[in-house]
Amino acid sequence: MEISAKDVMTLRKKTGVGMMDCKNALREAGGDIEKAVNILREKGIASAQKRSGRETKQGYIDTYIHPGSKLVAMVEINCETDFVARNSELQEFARNIAMHIAATNPLSVSEEDIDPEIIESEKEIYRAQALNEGKKPEFADKIVEGRVKKFYKESCLLNQNYIKDESSKTTIQDLLTDLIAKIGENIVIRRFARYEIGA
């Protein structure tokens, strides 16, 4: 089928992917732009996962200073090359993540970074709560599991919903995966710090 140059341009703008890949995705999608976006995302995510083992020794650090200077967040983003560290999309990502951290106050970057003792003590509290609420012990495990998942969703940066996404469906991990797919290098949120006066 015939793919219009206008559709290719639209798709390029939406995904940041190269022209030939956009053309092929549009062909595969029978000209449907939304379907083509999904095709490219799936391909991108597949390649992003392949990249996730690669070493990241370069990077970019950014801060967000809330007006009044009583709340500041700092985040370090790592990538493979200095060329990508200077990429404006990576730098915009860093800026957005710093602002997100200032707003949501996560405990850690990922689930693995949370002290297992915290999780154990949370689990005990959830179990006691479930039993107090009259839940049967055989259901308590399931309830505890659900609440731990919720705890991670609230406390781990990668699990959190991105504050700037009004639909609240995009997690920080989604954003990161998209960025890796788009840029074509492994990218990692290495660490962050958030200071707030009086906290």
Added chain:
Amino acid sequence: MEISAKDVMTLRKKTGVGMMDCKNALREAGGDIEKAVNILREKGIASAQKRSGRETKQGYIDTYIHPGSKLVAMVEINCETDFVARNSELQEFARNIAMHIAATNPLSVSEEDIDPEIIESEKEIYRAQALNEGKKPEFADKIVEGRVKKFYKESCLLNQNYIKDESSKTTIQDLLTDLIAKIGENIVIRRFARYEIGA
């Protein structure tokens, strides 16, 4: 004796202290400006020490981003009132301390914040070094003590010499004490973080 208005002005500019205090200090110093500076500093330090117990719930956070964004430091300064948190001298202090931290990479704010285990392991190394160098065991303690002091001087922000002071005689604690004396409120360097790509 007669104190000239010009000398009072010079002293005020040097110390930031009020006119009457400057006049009195000049009288006490027999008109010698340098002596008067010392008198005011001693008085200021005395009053700064009196203030050091007061609660600091307000504050100001600043960052220093080294060109290239691969080295960033963040510091939180606490004080007693929001009025002082908005004081330009306090904010300049915060900026300078952030830059200093970026340059010197301290381990902690003060000696008390260093993990005692680190000090114990440093002491063992120093003792072994001293004995290896052929020092007598009875002198080793003295040598270890000297090297621990040097370790603190290199590792603790408050003990470090301020990088912008070319004479290398002013420590960060001196700067802080002067600021407290000048502003008249307890001020504390609460915490800092320093991120460097690849470190």
